[in-house]
Amino acid sequence: GTAVRSLDYAIAYTHIKPVNTVSTYYQGKQPTTVSNDTGSIWLHYTVRHGLPTGLGFGAGSRYTGSSWGTTTNDLHVPSFTLFDAALDYTLERWRFAVNARNIGDHRYVNGCSNQFFCAYGTPRTVIGTATFTF
Secondary structure, three states: OHHHHOEEEEEEEEEOOOOOOOOOOOOOOOOOOOOOEEEEEEEEEEOOOOOOOOEEEEEEEEEEOOEEOOOOOOOEEOOEEEEEEEEEEEEOOEEEEEEEEOOOOOOOEEEEEEOOEEEEOOOOEEEEEEEEOO
16 A cells, blocks of 8 residues: 555675685685675655655664684674664655664774774764755
8 A cells, every 4th residue: 555655675685605715825714804694674664645745764774794804714803783764854856864874873893804903883973964856
């Protein structure tokens, strides 16, 4: 029915098993910063009938599995899950939106390229936009 047409969604999952086949020293090892598993889900609902027509809200989650932080695969980087949200309103040719990523402000290691260099992931980010369509 109408409620289903107002719901947008995206679901993704990837499972890979990358292995170094070129290097003689790191043969059979997994490349750094590459996770075996990643997944995400996003749901967004827009009010299309009644008041307030044009109001939309969404929520989702992103998962990144553990990875290795060294070419010798002896530094384990833990998995992490982040949550996102959105609120938007469309009125004729105007669209106003507030998007928040990592709403829980989860502190996590995004990846390591070696034992001396690891990077934290992006903290909570909130962005507001106003868009006019010509």
